[in-house]
Structures are given as structure tokens and as C-alpha cells.
Amino acid sequence: MKRLDQVLAAEGVPAELELVINDVIVACKDIAFKLRQGELAGILGATEDENVQGETQKKLDVISNDLLKDILVANPYVRGIGSEEEDYTVAGSAAGKYLVTFDPLDGSSNIDVNLSVGTIFSVLEAQDDQSGDNQEVFLQNGRKQVAAGYVLYGPSALLVMTTGNGVNIFTLDTTVGEFILTKSGIQIPADTAEFAINMSNQRFWEPEMKQYIDDCLLGEEGPLGKRYNMRWVASMVAEVHRILMRGGIFMYPYDKRDPSKAGKLRLMYEGNPMSMIVEQAGGASSTGRMDIMDVAPKGIHDRVPVVLGSKNEVAKVVAYHSK
Numbered sequence: 001m002k003r004l005d006q007v008l009a010a011e012g013v014p015a016e017l018e019l020v021i022n023d024v025i026v027a028c029k030d031i032a033f034k035l036r037q038g039e040l041a042g043i044l045g046a047t048e049d050e051n052v053q054g055e056t057q058k059k060l061d062v063i064s065n066d067l068l069k070d071i072l073v074a075n076p077y078v079r080g081i082g083s084e085e086e087d088y089t090v091a092g093s094a095a096g097k098y099l100v101t102f103d104p105l106d107g108s109s110n111i112d113v114n115l116s117v118g119t120i121f122s123v124l125e126a127q128d129d130q131s132g133d134n135q136e137v138f139l140q141n142g143r144k145q146v147a148a149g150y151v152l153y154g155p156s157a158l159l160v161m162t163t164g165n166g167v168n169i170f171t172l173d174t175t176v177g178e179f180i181l182t183k184s185g186i187q188i189p190a191d192t193a194e195f196a197i198n199m200s201n202q203r204f205w206e207p208e209m210k211q212y213i214d215d216c217l218l219g220e221e222g223p224l225g226k227r228y229n230m231r232w233v234a235s236m237v238a239e240v241h242r243i244l245m246r247g248g249i250f251m252y253p254y255d256k257r258d259p260s261k262a263g264k265l266r267l268m269y270e271g272n273p274m275s276m277i278v279e280q281a282g283g284a285s286s287t288g289r290m291d292i293m294d295v296a297p298k299g300i301h302d303r304v305p306v307v308l309g310s311k312n313e314v315a316k317v318v319a320y321h322s323k
């Protein structure tokens with residue numbers, strides 16, 4: 001039975017980075033506890049506010065954001081944070097080496113119906129001496145991440161993370177309040193016949209994506225030659241976790257509902273960390289035209305089309321885009 005700190009030490013993770021990851025996890029344990037209490041903790045429902053993306057904030061979006069922000073900006077090794085729920089990046093310690101971006105609560109439309117939600121995080125190294133409230137210091141591509149992970153608040157709370165040494169899964173032992181290693185060396189099956197996409201947006205997709213899904217729906221008689229199943233949990237963390245466990249492909253492509261947005265999901269705290277985890281587990285991750293982790297960010301809240309999961313299926317979607 002290995003604890004998270006023992007696993008990170010065995011991976012040779014620097015002590016400062018371990019302290020940063022540990023603070024993320026302390027906040028996530030608190031979020032997990034509040035979620036279990038649900039209505040009893042007065043955490044359900046919406047606030048009167050909108051975030052910078054124009055989305056109504058749920059109470060738990062704000063609570064989770066504050067838990068992560070408060071602990072991380074007080075950490076001497078954190079230069080700054082960037083969050084879905086903060087308009088601008090927030091400065092931490094001027095001498096801090098690390099930058100943390102996070103989606104404090106992913107899949108937040110699921111909170112009020114008691115379904116799975118998650119927290120996603122990504123850690124970068126600050127490359128120069130700029131303050132953490134200057135977003136420029138964060139604008140590095142996903143290949144520069146030194147750690148990435150998510151916590152899935154499901155029937156049990158799971159921490160899934162990588163420091164570039166493969167993917168480990170830890171289960172929260174609520175009797176001792178510790179994440180305990182329960183699986184390591186996760187490998188996503190290369191082939192799949194299960195896709196996840198919000199089909200209600202079909203008429204807004206680009207023709208390439210429309211064609212791929214049309215061909216999936218043709219099953220054995222179509223050019224892809226197999227019968228596909230479909231899932232949509234509306235929580236990226238839950239979808240990615242299913243894919244890590246049994247394969248699959250998850251897509252949130254560009255659509256023309258709002259042509260100024262490159263997609264729904266955000267690069268720096270959704271696309272990049274999930275891509276690092278998926279690649280570390282032998283899967284693939286693309287915008288349809290290039291690897292997500294090679295996309296150069298221009299702003300902390302940049303959006304990105306996402307196609308990730310079983311590597312041979314992702315390659316098929318990429319091939320549709322290059323026809």
C-alpha cells in the first residue's frame with residue numbers, strides 16, 4: 001500500500017514539486033468531502049455570477065476555486081495560478097518555481113444531479129522571473145508540463161496523475177484521508193468502438209467531424225467496418241477516466257455556434273493536462289489537425305478542439321481532417 005508521497009519520491013520528483021502537488025491534493029480532499037455532504041453542506045446550486053467565459057458559476061465552482069487558490073498562492077514554491085474561475089492569473093510567491101493551472105470543478109452541470117464531477121490540474125515551471133499575475137509567464141505549450149492530473153469525484157474519489165513517468169491511480173481512503181496507490185502503468189487500448197461526443201451539436205461541426213461520426217453510425221456496413229457504442233457523461237474527467245480504463249475516443253470539436261471560440265474546452269487547464277495523461281498512458285490527443293500539446297497558447301483561457309483517447313481511433317479522426 002503506497003501513499004502518494006512515497007510514489008512521487010520513488011519517481012524522483014523534486015521535493016518542491018511534491019509540496020505543490022500535495023497542496024493541490026489537500027484542496028481536492030476538501031472538495032471531495034464537501035461533495036459527499038452535498039445538500040447538507042449547502043454547496044449545491046448556482047451563484048448570481050458569471051465567470052470570464054460567460055458561464056454561470058455554481059456555488060461549488062467558486063468554493064473549489066477558492067480552496068485551490070488560497071492554498072496554492074500561500075505555497076512558497078508557487079509563482080502563480082491560472083483558473084477557469086479567475087479572469088486573470090493570480091500571483092503567488094515571487095521566488096516560486098512552479099505555475100499551477102486548474103479547472104476547479106469540471107462537469108459542473110452534473111453537481112446538482114449528483115453525478116460525477118472532477119478537478120483538473122497542470123503544473124509548469126516558470127521560465128523567467130516574471131510575476132505570476134502576468135499571464136505571459138504561463139504561455140507555454142503542453143509539452144512543458146512537469147505534472148498533470150485530475151481527481152474524479154465518483155462513487156469513490158480517485159486521483160489520476162503523471163509526472164512524466166507513466167500514469168498512476170490512487171483511491172482516497174476515507175478512513176485515513178490519504179490517497180493510496182491502487183493502479184499503475186495504465187495503458188489505454190489502442191483500438192476502440194466507443195465514442196463520446198455531444199451529438200446535439202452535430203449541425204454546427206465542420207464537415208470532417210460530421211463525416212467521421214456519420215461513418216461511425218453506419219456501423220459494420222460503413223467504411224469503418226465496426227459497430228460503435230456511444231457515451232456522454234458531460235464531464236470530461238469522467239469521460240477521460242472511462243477511456244483510461246477501457247479505451248474509447250472523446251471529442252469536443254470546433255463548432256460554429258460561436259465562430260470566435262476555437263471549441264468549448266480550454267487548452268491550459270483541460271486540454272493540456274488531459275493530453276499529458278492520455279499520452280503517458282499510450283493514447284493520443286489531437287485538435288484533429290495537430291497534437292494538442294504542441295498548440296502555442298496566446299491566453300490563459302484559450303479554447304481548443306479536443307480529440308483524445310485510443311491511439312488508432314484518434315489517428316482515424318486526424319486522417320479525416322487531412323483528406
Ligand SMILES: O=P(O)(O)OC[C@H]1O[C@](O)(COP(=O)(O)O)[C@@H](O)[C@@H]1O
Pocket residue numbers: 084103105106107108109198234235236237252264
Ligand atoms: O454541455 P456539454 O456540451 O454537454 O459539455 C460538456 C463538457 O463541458 C464541460 O463540462 C466543461 O467543463 P466545466 O464544467 O469545467 O465548464 C466538460 O467537462 C464536458 O465534457
Ligand SMILES: [Mg+2]
Pocket residue numbers: 103105106107236270
Ligand atoms: Mg471543465
Ligand SMILES: [Mg+2]
Pocket residue numbers: 061084103104105106107108
Ligand atoms: Mg469547471
